[in-house]
Amino acid sequence: MAKNKRALSTAQEIQHRFVWMLVLLTLVMGGAVVLTVGYQLVKQSEQSSVELMASLNRSIIDDKPDWNRWRKSSSINTKNTMVRVYNSKIGEAPATFYSPNTQKFLKAKHYQMPIFSAVAYTPGYGFTYYRAGVRLGIHSQIWLSLRPITTVLLSVVLVVLLIMLVTIGVGWGYIRFTARQITQPLSSLNVAAQEQSHVRTTKATLPVPNQPSEVTQLANSINELLTTINQHASQEREFISNAAHELRTPIAAIRGHVRLIERRGQEHPEIVPRSVQFIDDESQRMQKLVNSLLTLSRADRGTLTLAYFDLAETINETVEEEQTVLSQPIRVTGETTAIIYGNAESMHQILVALLDNAGKYSAADQPITLSLIQTAQHVQLAVQDLGLGIADGDKAHVFERFYRVDSARTRQIGGTGLGLAIVAQLVGLNHATIRVSDNLPRGSQFILKFPVAENSDKLSD
Secondary structure, eight states: OOOOOOOOOHHHHHHHHHHHHHHHHHHHHHHHHHHHHHHHHHHHHHHHHHHHHHHHHHTEETTEEOHHHHHHHOOSOTTSEEEEEEEOOTTSOOOEEEOTTHHHHHHSOOEEOSSOTTEEEETTTEEEEEEEEEETTEEEEEEEEOHHHHHHHHHHHHHHHHHHHHHHHHHHHHHHHHHHHHHHHHHHHHHHHHHHHTOOSOOOOOOOOSSSHHHHHHHHHHHHHHHHHHHHHHHHHHHHHHHHHHHHHHHHHHHHHHHHHHHHTTTOTTHHHHHHHHHHHHHHHHHHHHHHHHHHHHHHHOOOOOEEEEHHHHHHHHHHHHTTTOSSOEEEEEOSOOEEEEOHHHHHHHHHHHHHHHHHTSOTTSOEEEEEEEOSSEEEEEEEOOSSOOOHHHHTTTTSTTOOOGGGOSSSSOOOSOHHHHHHHHHHHTTOEEEEEEOSSSSEEEEEEEEOOSOGGGTTO
16 A cells, blocks of 8 residues: 655745756756867867878878878877878888877777767777878878866866755755745744634634735635634624523523412412413414524525516515504505516515514504615615614614614513514525615614616516
8 A cells, every 4th residue: 555645845845846946957057068068179179180180181292191290290199199191002012100009009999989980988098089081092090089078078077066066955955945934924824723723712813924925815814714703603602692591581481480380370270371371472482583593594504596576566465464464554655566586485574574573663553664666776675664763873783683772672572683683684695785774754764775687577578
């Protein structure tokens, strides 16, 4: 079974990649320098052999080479250069002239280079460059020793290798330092995030580095996420606390009346019907609260199936149903048709909640008005009452769960404090907005805005 590769940090990954790139570039540059110097030295040797061959040809006098004269006049070091000159004319006695050490050199074994045919390696003599020529039937052969060239080239190679090692060493150190500097903010952010992951209470914000910009943006995004998580956690704790409080009150009342019946029911049977009625009322209140919690939970988790429908038709149907429940008269004004893209069933639930809310805080003889207006940009529905009204400080909180304004915290006005929270959730799922404002001359109005349907003809189609 193959071992899993060790996970690398960002700094280590940067180091590995850049070090390999540095090594590759250094090898390419070093190789290019060596090849360039070697090529120039070989070209120089080739030029020397051409000049040597020309001088040999000039030494031929009366169809005979003047070897001694050539040796004296030539600037070439014949000790490191092997020369053989011989006469191949027919009918004349061939004469062969050798430079010092040439005969011994020719008896040695030679190894031809595969790419450069003019270059051969001879043990004890090193690399040699061969050139041949003929003039007036006299053949000249030159084996030019490349020892000076190989010595210079070896020195160049050693210097290049030394520079490469120094470059790689210094470069590796610089890359390591730079990689750690660049990734330090990310490492600090990671450490802070790990510390916060073990905190069970409210998560603190992470430190935001000034650079690099990507890490700054990441830290800001994480902090925004933490802020949202903290808000949701706080709301959830508050929601659970409020739900427990709302449930505890009717449960305590029910248990109190049960004990009252157990202790005094037989002696005072007249208290039994009243206690039973109280228990029934409180149990209904608990049932409404539980149903509201379930509805809110589904709205938090779910989505709605949206389609084109006539909002005015839904309004009329809802008003007809609610008019039998509410004591206040309900009036509908404005457009008789308004096509929106949403969920008709949830809109019915929204309207029922808003009408019930308006009925709780309005006198029985004060009308509730539903005003429907359509513009080129949106469809607006306003539910207006002439009731107690909402203070400016409470307007920003009326859609929070279990929030009820002080004037509403009485037993005469019932409710769970979840109706408007459910409305806000359903409005959001319908891609609409809702706000509350004062209604003139008094009371409140809840204003819903829906985007205009892209194709209002779809309903009729």
